[in-house]
Amino acid sequence: MTAAEIIRTASAAGLTLKAKGDLLSITPATRLPPDLRALLIANKVEVIAHLRRCANEPLSRCRAWRIRFVDGTGCTAIDTANSDSDEMLRTVRDQFGPERVAAAEPLR
Numbered sequence: 001m002t003a004a005e006i007i008r009t010a011s012a013a014g015l016t017l018k019a020k021g022d023l024l025s026i027t028p029a030t031r032l033p034p035d036l037r038a039l040l041i042a043n044k045v046e047v048i049a050h051l052r053r054c055a056n057e058p059l060s061r062c063r064a065w066r067i068r069f070v071d072g073t074g075c076t077a078i079d080t081a082n083s084d085s086d087e088m089l090r091t092v093r094d095q096f097g098p099e100r101v102a103a104a105e106p107l108r
Contacts, residue, residue: 003050006039011067011075012096019051054078064107067092069100076107 018025089104
């Protein structure tokens with residue numbers, strides 16, 4: 001599994017990953033499943049590097065989106081494809097299921 005796939009898996013689980021120096025911050029850590037924890041440990045360097053690359057991408061290439069689910073929960077998604085709102089909504093509905101996703105809103 002690539003770093004991007006691991007980050008997408010964490011996001012789908014309702015987790016937010018952040019690179020803080022050489023540390024990987026996971027919020028909320030209490031919801032981290034053991035199998036994903038093992039993946040993050042094994043791929044920590046690659047995941048941090050991917051998060052840093054994305055953080056340093058020009059805004060025109062990398063955007064953060066707030067995904068809202070119909071049950072009131074949400075997650076943050078990182079898009080490097082420069083999607084517009086309709087494209088991002090289609091993408092997350094493909095990933096999570098159209099019946100689960102209420103909205104995709106760009107974070108400023």
